[in-house]
Amino acid sequence: xxxxxxxxxxxxxxxxxxxxxxxxxxxxxxxxxxxxxxxxxxxxxxxxxxxxxxxxxxxxxxxxxxxxxxxxxxxxxxxxxxxxxxxxxxxxxxxxxxxxxxxxxxxxxxxxxxxxxxxxxxxxxxxxxxxxxxxxxxxxxxxxxxxxxxxxxxxxxxxxxxxxxxxxxxxxxxxxxxxxxxxxxxxxxxxxxxxxxxxxxxxxxxxxxxxxxxxxxxxxxxxxxxxxxxxxxxxxxxxxxxxxxxxxxxxxxxxxxxxxxxxxxxxxxxxxxxxxxxxxxxxxxxxxxxxxxxxxxxxxxxxxxxxxxxxxxxxxxxxxxxxxxxxxxxxxxxxxxxxxxxxxxxxxxxxxxxxxxxxxxxxxxxxxxxxxxxxxxxxxxxxxxxxxxxxxxxxxxxxxxxxxxxxxxxxxxxxxxxxxxxx
Amino acid sequence: xxxxxxxxxxxxxxxxxxxxxxxxxxxxxxxxxxxxxxxxxxxxxxxxxxxxxxxxxxxxxxxxxxxxxxxxxxxxxxxxxxxxxxxxxxxxxxxxxxxxxxxxxxxxxxxxxxxxxxxxxxxxxxxxxxxxxxxxxxxxxxxxxxxxxxxxxxxxxxxxxxxxxxxxxxxxxxxxxxxxxxxxxxxxxxxxxxxxxxxxxxxxxxxxxxxxxxxxxxxxxxxxxxxxxxxxxxxxxxxxxxxxxxxxxxxxxxxxxxxxxxxxxxxxxxxxxxxxxxxxxxxxxxxxxxxxxxxxxxxxxxxxxxxxxxxxxxxxxxxxxxxxxxxxxxxxxxxxxxxxxxxxxxxxxxxxxxxxxxxxxxxxxxxxxxxxxxxxxxxxxxxxxxxxxxxxxxxxxxxxxxxxxxxxxxxxxxxxxxxxxxx
Numbered sequence: 070x071x072x073x074x075x076x077x078x079x080x081x082x083x084x085x086x087x088x089x090x091x092x093x094x095x096x097x098x099x100x101x102x103x104x105x106x107x108x109x110x111x112x113x114x115x116x117x118x119x120x121x122x123x124x125x126x127x128x129x130x131x132x133x134x135x136x137x138x139x140x141x142x143x144x145x146x147x148x149x150x151x152x153x154x155x156x157x158x159x160x161x162x163x164x165x166x167x168x169x170x171x172x173x174x175x176x177x178x179x180x181x182x183x184x185x186x187x188x189x190x191x192x193x194x195x196x197x198x199x200x201x202x203x204x205x206x207x208x209x210x211x212x213x214x215x216x217x218x219x220x221x222x223x224x225x226x227x228x229x230x231x232x233x234x235x236x237x238x239x240x241x242x243x244x245x246x247x248x249x250x251x252x253x254x255x256x257x258x259x260x261x262x263x264x265x266x267x268x269x270x271x272x273x274x275x276x277x278x279x280x281x282x283x284x285x286x287x288x289x290x291x292x293x294x295x296x297x298x299x300x301x302x303x304x305x306x307x308x309x310x311x312x313x314x315x316x317x318x319x320x321x322x323x324x325x326x327x328x329x330x331x332x333x334x335x336x337x338x339x340x341x342x343x344x345x346x347x348x349x350x351x352x353x354x355x356x357x358x359x360x361x362x363x364x365x366x367x368x369x370x371x372x373x374x375x376x377x378x379x380x381x382x383x384x385x386x387x388x389x390x391x392x393x394x395x396x397x398x399x400x401x402x403x404x405x406x407x408x409x410x411x412x413x414x415x416x417x418x419x420x421x422x423x424x425x426x427x428x429x430x431x432x433x434x435x436x437x438x439x440x441x442x443x444x445x446x447x448x449x450x451x452x453x454x455x456x457x458x459x460x461x462x463x464x465x466x467x468x469x470x471x472x473x474x475x476x477x478x479x480x481x482x483x484x485x486x487x488x489x490x491x492x
Numbered sequence: 493x494x495x496x497x498x499x500x501x502x503x504x505x506x507x508x509x510x511x512x513x514x515x516x517x518x519x520x521x522x523x524x525x526x527x528x529x530x531x532x533x534x535x536x537x538x539x540x541x542x543x544x545x546x547x548x549x550x551x552x553x554x555x556x557x558x559x560x561x562x563x564x565x566x567x568x569x570x571x572x573x574x575x576x577x578x579x580x581x582x583x584x585x586x587x588x589x590x591x592x593x594x595x596x597x598x599x600x601x602x603x604x605x606x607x608x609x610x611x612x613x614x615x616x617x618x619x620x621x622x623x624x625x626x627x628x629x630x631x632x633x634x635x636x637x638x639x640x641x642x643x644x645x646x647x648x649x650x651x652x653x654x655x656x657x658x659x660x661x662x663x664x665x666x667x668x669x670x671x672x673x674x675x676x677x678x679x680x681x682x683x684x685x686x687x688x689x690x691x692x693x694x695x696x697x698x699x700x701x702x703x704x705x706x707x708x709x710x711x712x713x714x715x716x717x718x719x720x721x722x723x724x725x726x727x728x729x730x731x732x733x734x735x736x737x738x739x740x741x742x743x744x745x746x747x748x749x750x751x752x753x754x755x756x757x758x759x760x761x762x763x764x765x766x767x768x769x770x771x772x773x774x775x776x777x778x779x780x781x782x783x784x785x786x787x788x789x790x791x792x793x794x795x796x797x798x799x800x801x802x803x804x805x806x807x808x809x810x811x812x813x814x815x816x817x818x819x820x821x822x823x824x825x826x827x828x829x830x831x832x833x834x835x836x837x838x839x840x841x842x843x844x845x846x847x848x849x850x851x852x853x854x855x856x857x858x859x860x861x862x863x864x865x866x867x868x869x870x871x872x873x874x875x876x877x878x879x880x881x882x883x884x885x886x887x888x889x890x891x892x893x894x895x896x897x898x899x900x901x902x903x904x905x906x907x908x909x910x911x912x913x914x915x
Binding site for chain 1: 553555556557558591593594595596597598628629630631817818821822824825827830831832834835837838839840841842843844845846847849859861862863864902903904906907908910911
């Protein structure tokens, strides 16, 4: 099982511009190393050090079988939000190659060992160290290899190592995912940046992958948490690759407060809204990159549902379409098979009226009032499907509810990757 | 789009014994013909004639976008159950090649035209003619071609043509599906037989395909309906190929009452229980054949969930496993990747306790109490996975709820079939 592995081909949907230049965020340093957790010759562990006084927020998988690291992060974050940050800095330690999930009590022992090592090396409280593990489920985490790497990680911490950190947390990802914006908050320029991993086992409910976000903004922890949770629902909880939900997935955001600005305390502070818009952009950018690296993806598909009786019903229809194997294989085959969209609407469980339903591919009206539109020509649909970026519009015509979700197609490559992942 | 199509390779899971010899059922005759609905040179329409006095029961898709034929069948069955059978025989007309779904008002017009033609040809009331259509969604049904075939169908009705009828309703099926039992009801031998089609777009809630069942039993319609509904939940509503639900699917059962027995009127008649067991066997046999002809299937997988807080929760866990693309690709790869089973339990939404969960592959205990079992050897799991028939046992350890569902693996062939079905 150990040994090196040939790098897979990069997704055809990867950003043409490559990984963005992530600028330093005051109060945050990164390091990455090769710890040999599962494979040799690749970065597989990353450490982020965050200066004292930061506000921390998080979103975690709701899986009933979530991993030891997730359970520990939830406890620590809840304690922080109850008691305030207290003294000392923060740290995030992530390994790839092994998820430390379904490893029983040994899983928690491994978390505690790595947390203690990080806390000792950086001089931060153990309650301030957040870990995550991603990779194979059910095998014991070789915590000793990770612990052995921590001294070297500490010694190489740098404000410029975010890209290395982003690469270290990859599993079946074919490209590292980063995003950055700068936003003016009351005349002060503030940076928001982050990185993410994920390409399979991607679906809500939760932050469905590993996501780390950093900003020098000064913002109260409770307000930061509210904004992060809300924007997760619009981004990471609105994407799906295969409808499968990981046991490990984690989003952590640190706002260091080192920008020269008065701290944002109130939700109605106009700077809170500006911050939320900017953070939402970073999160959506990262979420889209995860879909574009969906295992085997060749199409990036936006599903816009309108006219439902509620937003929740629209979301139900959106995910019924976005998770349908028949819809996703039609996209893979560049087949404008709108009948499968009708099928997915029907099975969603949402209220729908066949005779008020309309369907569009991009700007092309395909079906309306329970049948194919008189203006629709199959050749137009087929030509549209050749694009890499597709927009499917579904209007249910019975209300004001709406939702947008994102998915990719289902190809041979997905089968190849997942019928041969473990051995 | 028209023209002949090369026959696909038969599923490796097809019954070795081939299609069973379906004996005549007193009061039922069949015919099949080539009407050229979509493809030439294949049987694509079947007619069943049922003598007056039969009890009819049915189960239909709950899809919000269900087809015109389904809506018409629901109305007719409800009227029959309200008002009694009245005079006249019954008929079932089914075509493949075109689903007559999402075809607006024209869909209902096409239903009415074929119903009128059958009623006229056989001299039965229009309210006694049940139709179904299966195939591509959203294209107008060429009702004229079907109507043109009805005279020939009538003239060739035969008690021995059930296999031809079973073949005529196939779409992407690679083998026709039939089953038969004989049961002793109070000293009278009674036949129950039927056939089904379905291999993709298969999932509950409903009879997720086309299923026709016939018996010479004498049984009251309300009791027959109750038994059929209950056994559907244990068979056709307990299988999944891809989690996708058709707009068209239909189960119709006719009990002609021509066996020399007093009619079963009461649920507590011991003959009702014997009939239900026998009918349940036929239905489960057909349901399993549908899974074994699942598009691209190479493995037949039984998922047995026990120890849930309720049967409904057990079913939720069973379908989360049976529909998971990651679990199904692991089966395809013969990979004993029990971590993906853990993942699926976690995402199911059912109550679960990681540290009480146990997992078995056949008789092999794989995981217990939140971790891999001490006795488990990966080589044993890998050897087990090479079988074509797999049993996955999941015990949640927190209650008495249980459910069994059936599925198949997810292979390259599924992608091939579905990325290239329409054109």
